[in-house]
Amino acid sequence: MPFVSWCARLLSYLEQETLWSQAVQVYKEDRDFLNVPPHTGLKTPVRHFSCPADARVRTAQPVGKQKVLRAFTSYLGVNGYGSPYTNGVFYLDSRTPLSEITDGTSNTLAVGERPPSHDLIFGWWYAGWGQDKDGEGDMLLGARTKNRSEYGRGCPDGPYDFKPGSFDNQCDAFHFWSPHSGGANFLFADGSVRFLRYSANPIMPALVSRAGGEAATIPD
Numbered sequence: 001m002p003f004v005s006w007c008a009r010l011l012s013y014l015e016q017e018t019l020w021s022q023a024v025q026v027y028k029e030d031r032d033f034l035n036v037p038p039h040t041g042l043k044t045p046v047r048h049f050s051c052p053a054d055a056r057v058r059t060a061q062p063v064g065k066q067k068v069l070r071a072f073t074s075y076l077g078v079n080g081y082g083s084p085y086t087n088g089v090f091y092l093d094s095r096t097p098l099s100e101i102t103d104g105t106s107n108t109l110a111v112g113e114r115p116p117s118h119d120l121i122f123g124w125w126y127a128g129w130g131q132d133k134d135g136e137g138d139m140l141l142g143a144r145t146k147n148r149s150e151y152g153r154g155c156p157d158g159p160y161d162f163k164p165g166s167f168d169n170q171c172d173a174f175h176f177w178s179p180h181s182g183g184a185n186f187l188f189a190d191g192s193v194r195f196l197r198y199s200a201n202p203i204m205p206a207l208v209s210r211a212g213g214e215a216a217t218i219p220d
Contacts, residue, residue: 001027005139006077006090007049007125008041014048023126033127041126042070049073049125053179054115056167063120072116073125073139075187076176078109078208082142082159083134087209089189092134098189102211105190109207113184114141115165117173121151137173143204145174162201176204194218 001008004023011020019041026038033039043060050057051074060069077090089096089110101108116123117137122130128138131149136142144159155171165172167179178184183197189210199219200207206214 001127002031003033003127003129003133003135005073005125005127005135007046007073007075007139008127010048011046014046016046016048019044019046036068039126042124043068044126045071046125049075051075051113051115051178054167056116056120057123061120070120070124071126072120072123074113074115074123074178075111076114076123076139076141077135078112078186079136079140079142080208080210081205082145083132083136083140083148085142087212088142089210090140092140096210100210101189103206103209103213106188106192107207107216108189108210109143109186110189111187112141112176113178113186114173114176115167115179117151118168118170119151122173141174141176143176143208147171147174162196162204163198 008023023041030038033042036042045059054074057072057074060071063070078088079091080088098105122137124138130136130138146158147155158174160175162176165177176184183195185193186196187193203216206216
């Protein structure tokens with residue numbers, strides 16, 4: 001199932017067994033996820049993946065010149081510092097067991113909040129290429145991601161920090177942020193969810209690496 005997202009692989013655990021079964025079947029018929037149909041999941045919103053503060057992710061939105069409908073996620077898997085590094089929990093073809101998170105699951109970020117990009121090209125929950133066909137920008141992101149994409153034209157190269165963003169700024173697709181005041185929500189590898197303030201930016205590289213051996217105290 002090429003370019004399928006980690007979000008899609010969670011469907012069976014989110015009472016979305018039918019949607020997952022459909023995805024498995026249609027990938028057997030057509031490996032190009034951009035073909036809708038049969039890949040109707042690409043335009044099917046799933047509430048578990050959407051932030052209530054962003055109306056765009058609650059319904060499918062028209063994308064591009066052809067105005068094709070797409071569905072989105074507000075939450076991206078943490079790939080570490082950013083591609084081409086693979087020092088996070090999620091990255092292309094990752095199969096990270098808990099035993100490899102030697103920094104401790106309570107000290108390692110697994111998923112972070114970032115709204116879909118302004119042009120709605122980045123942030124599809126079902127599947128996506130990302131910047132270099134590695135998922136980065138679509139369903140994965142790093143704490144120090146760099147802009148390597150044609151969809152980031154006019155944006156700084158980076159690396160990007162954890163800082164406030166705006167729905168109207170395409171460049172904010174390259175860093176974690178949220179529409180909430182002062183920070184964003186993150187899922188740690190132990191299953192806990194915490195709201196991290198933007199003041200945590202200096203320690204983000206330590207929090208996103210699974211086995212870096214760094215010591216970090218999360219600011220209140």
